[in-house]
Amino acid sequence: MTIAVRPYVADDRAAVLAIFDTNLPDYFAASDRTWLAETLDELDGPALLVTVHGLPAAFGGYEVWDDYNKALLFWGMAARRYHGAGLGKLLLFERLLHVATSADPPTRYVTVDTSPMVSPFFQHCGFELTSVWPQGYRSGGTMHELRYDLAATTPDALRVVRDAALAEAVRRAAKA
Incomplete structure (x- = not known):
């Protein structure tokens, strides 16, 4: 089983x-597709793709906010057939490692906003729930904001978690 993470390209x-x-429709509203397409056309920061046997299986990126001590994760998702296979955790920790090692100047926090359904995933991965916004999304959905404190870890520790996530994803995918 070949699983890899590489930079997103326009192709x-x-x-x-x-x-x-x-x-759709469980994790995103159909109306979000236009927003994603616009994001892909003009990325605000680095974006990564997880591939399985060379085929795209998960996507997500981040942007560093120059005027704040944080980075914001955007569009983290895995193809439905890979839900539970560990690709999301691999993608998440690859992005955290990228922020921790490439933001110049270094940034302390990595934030994300997501739905109540997905929020537990981030909390399980070490994010702290910082606020809940009823009707925080224009679609009317509740928004959970979370943050990860990079000052509480090291790049080496993030690499260990990322590498373990990769090994687990390979193990799970081999069983699928």
Whole structure:
């Protein structure tokens, strides 16, 4: 089983939109597709793709906010067929490691906003729930904001978790 993480390139656009489509309607609203397409056309920061046997399987990025001591994760998603396979955790810790090792100047916090359904995933991975916004999304959904404190870890510790997530994803995918 070959699982790899690589930078997103423009040629991946259709594959990322297809990954998004597999997550409708449970994880995203159909109206979010236009927003994703616009994001892909003008990325605000680095974006990564997880591939399985060379085929796109998960996508997400981040942007560092220059005027704040934080980075914001955007569009973390795995194709529905890979839910529970560990690709999301691999993608998350790869992005955390990227922020921890490449933000210049270094940034302390990594934040994310997500739905109440997905929030426990981030909390399980060490994020702290910082606020809950009823009707925080224009669609009317509740928004959970969470943050990860990079000052509480090291790049080496993030690498260990990322590598363990990769090994677990390979193990789970081999059984699928």
